[in-house]
Amino acid sequence: MAGEESGGGSNSTPSSATAASPSENEDDSMLGNGYRLPPTEIKDIVDAPPLPAVLLSPRRDKILFIKLRALPPLAVLALPNKKLTGIRIDGKWNSTSRMSFYLGIGFGIEIHELRPDGTLALGSEKELHGYPEGAKINVVSWSQDGRHLAFCVWVDDEENLSGKITIWVADVETGQARPLFQSPEICLKAVHHNSYVWVDNSTLLVSTIPLSRGGLPNKPFVPSRPKIQSNEQKNVIQVGTFPDLLKDEHDEDLFDYNATTQLVLASLDGTVKEIGPPAVYKSLDPSPDGKYLMISSIHRPYSFIVPCRRFPKKVDLWTADGKFVRELCDLPLAEDIPIGFNSVRKGMRSIKWRQDKPSTLYWVETQDGGDANVQVSPRDIVYTQPAEPLEGEQPAILHQLNLRYGGICWCDESLALVYESWDKTRQRRTWVISPGSKDASPRILFDRSSEDVYSDPGSPILWTTPAATATHVIAKVNKENDENTYVLLNGSDATPEGNIPFLDLYDINTGCKERIWQSDKEKYYETVVAFISDQKEGDLRLDQLKVLTSKESKTENPQYHILSWPEKQAYQITYFPHPYPELASLRKEMIRYPRKDGVQLTATLYLPPGYDPSKDGPLPCLVWCDPVEFKSKGSPNKFAGIGPTSPLLWLARRFAILCGPTIGVGNEEAIDRHVEQLVWSAEAAVEEVIRRGVAYRNKIAVGGHSLGAFMTANLLEHAPNLFSCGVAWSGAYYKTFAPFGFENENRTPWEDPTTHVEMSPFMSANRIKKPILLIHGEDDDNPHSLSKQSDHFFSALKGQGALCRLVILPFESHVYAAWESIMHVLWETDRWLQKYCVSNTTDVKADISASKRDASKDATGSESNKRIKFT
Numbered sequence: 084m085a086g087e088e089s090g091g092g093s094n095s096t097p098s099s100a101t102a103a104s105p106s107e108n109e110d111d112s113m114l115g116n117g118y119r120l121p122p123t124e125i126k127d128i129v130d131a132p133p134l135p136a137v138l139l140s141p142r143r144d145k146i147l148f149i150k151l152r153a154l155p156p157l158a159v160l161a162l163p164n165k166k167l168t169g170i171r172i173d174g175k176w177n178s179t180s181r182m183s184f185y186l187g188i189g190f191g192i193e194i195h196e197l198r199p200d201g202t203l204a205l206g207s208e209k210e211l212h213g214y215p216e217g218a219k220i221n222v223v224s225w226s227q228d229g230r231h232l233a234f235c236v237w238v239d240d241e242e243n244l245s246g247k248i249t250i251w252v253a254d255v256e257t258g259q260a261r262p263l264f265q266s267p268e269i270c271l272k273a274v275h276h277n278s279y280v281w282v283d284n285s286t287l288l289v290s291t292i293p294l295s296r297g298g299l300p301n302k303p304f305v306p307s308r309p310k311i312q313s314n315e316q317k318n319v320i321q322v323g324t325f326p327d328l329l330k331d332e333h334d335e336d337l338f339d340y341n342a343t344t345q346l347v348l349a350s351l352d353g354t355v356k357e358i359g360p361p362a363v364y365k366s367l368d369p370s371p372d373g374k375y376l377m378i379s380s381i382h383r384p385y386s387f388i389v390p391c392r393r394f395p396k397k398v399d400l401w402t403a404d405g406k407f408v409r410e411l412c413d414l415p416l417a418e419d420i421p422i423g424f425n426s427v428r429k430g431m432r433s434i435k436w437r438q439d440k441p442s443t444l445y446w447v448e449t450q451d452g453g454d455a456n457v458q459v460s461p462r463d464i465v466y467t468q469p470a471e472p473l474e475g476e477q478p479a480i481l482h483q484l485n486l487r488y489g490g491i492c493w494c495d496e497s498l499a500l501v502y503e504s505w506d507k508t509r510q511r512r513t514w515v516i517s518p519g520s521k522d523a524s525p526r527i528l529f530d531r532s533s534e535d536v537y538s539d540p541g542s543p544i545l546w547t548t549p550a551a552t553a554t555h556v557i558a559k560v561n562k563e564n565d566e567n568t569y570v571l572l573n574g575s576d577a578t579p580e581g582n583i584p585f586l587d588l589y590d591i592n593t594g595c596k597e598r599i600w601q602s603d604k605e606k607y608y609e610t611v612v613a614f615i616s617d618q619k620e621g622d623l624r625l626d627q628l629k630v631l632t633s634k635e636s637k638t639e640n641p642q643y644h645i646l647s648w649p650e651k652q653a654y655q656i657t658y659f660p661h662p663y664p665e666l667a668s669l670r671k672e673m674i675r676y677p678r679k680d681g682v683q684l685t686a687t688l689y690l691p692p693g694y695d696p697s698k699d700g701p702l703p704c705l706v707w708c709d710p711v712e713f714k715s716k717g718s719p720n721k722f723a724g725i726g727p728t729s730p731l732l733w734l735a736r737r738f739a740i741l742c743g744p745t746i747g748v749g750n751e752e753a754i755d756r757h758v759e760q761l762v763w764s765a766e767a768a769v770e771e772v773i774r775r776g777v778a779y780r781n782k783i784a785v786g787g788h789s790l791g792a793f794m795t796a797n798l799l800e801h802a803p804n805l806f807s808c809g810v811a812w813s814g815a816y817y818k819t820f821a822p823f824g825f826e827n828e829n830r831t832p833w834e835d836p837t838t839h840v841e842m843s844p845f846m847s848a849n850r851i852k853k854p855i856l857l858i859h860g861e862d863d864d865n866p867h868s869l870s871k872q873s874d875h876f877f878s879a880l881k882g883q884g885a886l887c888r889l890v891i892l893p894f895e896s897h898v899y900a901a902w903e904s905i906m907h908v909l910w911e912t913d914r915w916l917q918k919y920c921v922s923n924t925t926d927v928k929a930d931i932s933a934s935k936r937d938a939s940k941d942a943t944g945s946e947s948n949k950r951i952k953f954t
Contacts (some may be wrong), residue, residue, distance in 0.1 A: 121909035124735040128663045129727045140229040141553045143615040148193045152184045157901040160894035166327035167338040169390025176246050177292055178273035181900055184219040194255055203656040209258035214251055227553045228284045230255055250279055250289055263349050272344045277366050282403055283373040283551045285351045293345040293361045300336040320419045324866045325390050335385050358405025372441035373551030375470045376401040386418055393417040398434055400470060424506040425455040425487040438554040439493040442470040447488045463488040482516055482525055492543055494557035509533045541574025544614045558614055559622040568592060573611045581673050581718040584610045608720040609634040635722035637671045663725060668692040669734050673719040676771040678763050686744040686768055691734045696776040702739045703921045704778035705730055706768060708787035708794040709743040727905045739777045744768040757842055761794060762802045769805050784920040786810035789868060796844035799851050808854040808919035810912050813897055815868040816876040817845035848879035854886040854919040858908055860895030
């Protein structure tokens with residue numbers, strides 16, 4: 084669904100904002116009096132309208148441009164929500180909390196027509212109209228024939244503090260929209276996102292609020308029993324740290340009340356039919372031919388230690404009109420999935436429809452009990468079976484794997500690609516199989532390391548089938564006078580100088596390939612977005628190839644083009660304005676530099692518009708940490724997209740920005756010698772920006788979000804001479820708060836206490852001598868970085884007399900969403916950088932001497948400090 088993940092883009096100012104602009108010389112006594120606004124040059128970029136999202140029709144003859152709404156005001160986040168089973172439920176809307184929306188009437192969705200020659204028909208655009216003024220819309224989808232659009236409409240009743248979500252449909256030719264249901268009593272329930280799906284061109288399956296639902300369950304004044312958990316069988320059950328779990332019987336009742344839905348078949352002619360009993364339905368999946376429905380649901384017994392994705396799960400097969408066919412599986416509660424890489428749930432998993440067949444199922448079953456530590460061959464088996472098998476017909480084995488199953492790309496009976504991987508070794512394999520031939524032996528097509536980005540062959544281009552529910556299969560291509568089987572591989576072609584996207588014509592039998600297109604590596608970064616060749620029977624001819632691309636450069640924002648063969652003529656179809664023209668001429672460069680042990684590292688260096696280091700001298704610098712552990716996948720020609728919390732905002736404040744410096748862990752596990760590797764890599768990055776003359780040695784700050792915040796704290800502790808101050812957003816600082824499965828770490832604190840202690844900034848809080856700003860969302864929903872991480876870390880720092888500041892954002896989760904919150908985060912960060920980086924006059928030689936003294940003192944009390952050398 085296009086645009087759903089872009090809800091945090093640059094936006095307009097909500098009218099309900101309560102922020103106040105601080106004066107330039109405001110002292111600490113005045114801080115905290117309301118939310119603050121950052122400097123105008125930062126605020127204006129955040130408030131700029133975002134670029135539209137794009138959604139292509141199944142027939143590839145029309146294209147939607149969808150404009151996103153502004154960042155929501157804090158009042159939206161403050162609405163009550165229930166935290167149940169790892170989900171945050173908005174009781175007002177009967178949906179998950181904090182969904183993103185598109186703009187409203189006459190502005191939100193434009194339908195444009197594509198001509199056969201690949202150009203955009205100017206003047207053909209239509210705007211959706213007819214739905215209530217002021218309504219919010221989202222979850223837009225095409226019918227398979229491209230004649231209708233369906234979307235959710237959210238209508239707010241301000242007086243009753245209630246709201247409802249309804250399905251609307253629009254005629255694409257006219258843009259006229261109308262409600263799908265004639266009765267206003269039928270409303271959607273979107274707790275599990277999958278609230279509706281097209282079954283065919285005129286019918287939708289919709290998840291609705293049961294009309295028989297009673298009132299909200301009341302919490303007993305006196306509990307009926309104590310809260311008891313038991314392990315008298317002495318089972319080994321190691322589960323990660325999960326937020327928002329059920330706490331008692333009342334929570335179980337609340338979850339049932341909020342998550343139970345009634346499925347309804349609704350036709351465009353107004354016919355409505357309830358199918359199946361009310362239940363907690365998780366997913367709705369029609370077969371490619373539209374004749375069957377695969378319906379998954381969860382049921383009791385629930386758990387107080389794992390989220391709902393591990394609850395008992397039932398998968399049934401129904402006919403398209405709701406008649407029960409058979410039960411595919413009923414999986415028990417999965418509290419005992421082993422921690423670590425590649426461990427999975429026991430039983431049938433990844434149950435899906437074959438994309439190349441009308442109604443054939445396939446799924447995977449583990450042979451190791453789900454435990455990656457068990458050595459067995461095969462490890463996973465892929466099975467397949469018709470929707471309604473003959474009496475006594477058993478599932479057929481499609482393929483056996485020794486690594487963990489990673490998905491299938493279907494083509495036809497002669498070709499499918501099966502993927503497997505093993506995270507601990509980074510091994511990735513692609514198999515070629517012939518699903519319809521028992522005589523054809525599977526063979527390995529690619530066997531490579533996921534870290535070796537230079538050898539990535541790319542992924543197959545898929546095309547949309549004419550099936551009732553618009554499936555996607557591998558596109559076969561024919562060359563003139565050539566009977567071989569070719570597919571198109573769409574890849575990035577990582578090089579030491581950056582990525583150069585490409586299309587290869589690949590002979591699936593011989594492995595020979597021909598590069599038929601690649602991006603202009605000198606100036607532009609262009610990627611293939613979609614395959615839009617005309618839909619015909621049989622294989623596609625190479626001279627009829629047509630693709631939609633997105634093209635950008637360092638200074639030009641992405642625009643869409645249509646590229647056609649054989650001339651390879653490109654037509655630009657969008658002309659989106661530059662989102663922040665004040666930074667249009669910023670400088671961007673992918674840089675490479677050596678570490679002292681010889682490892683080559685990369686980072687992206689951004690410099691402000693008009694800046695010339697030879698004339699203007701060094702700048703204050705912000706090093707923004709990302710947990711990149713291998714060769715960069717970026718490109719020097721990519722447009723510098725600036726989101727509402729991007730470190731690139733400080734280009735407008737005349738900072739040099741170094742983003743994503745790699746750590747370079749080589750062949751070791753990410754956490755092995757992590758601190759030592761981190762320090763060495765940071766030293767190399769700092770020396771490089773100083774060597775280039777773009778940064779002052781004593782005016783370099785370090786910052787990051789989530790794992791970047793974890794890295795920031797470790798750098799301030801173990802490399803105090805490198806940075807003047809630090810900014811840490813929503814970090815994790817004490818690994819033992821999540822003792823099982825912290826960032827997929829297999830070793831527990833009891834098995835390897837030294838590693839867990841050495842990596843925890845909390846345990847070395849006494850080493851931080853530079854100012855550090857901690858910011859955290861009060862309702863952080865990331866299991867490894869709950870807000871107590873910053874609370875405890877701040878207490879430890881304060882107890883050591885460190886210069887520190889803690890900002891807790893009410894109602895915010897791991898990714899900040901509200902306009903007021905984001906503006907205040909930017910104000911806090913800018914104030915910190917101006918005060919402790921730009922204005923820093925510390926003598927770096929004195930810093931180094933003090934650091935050496937501290938290291939010498941600490942070395943006698945901690946084995947970890949003996950193992951780490953500082954320069």
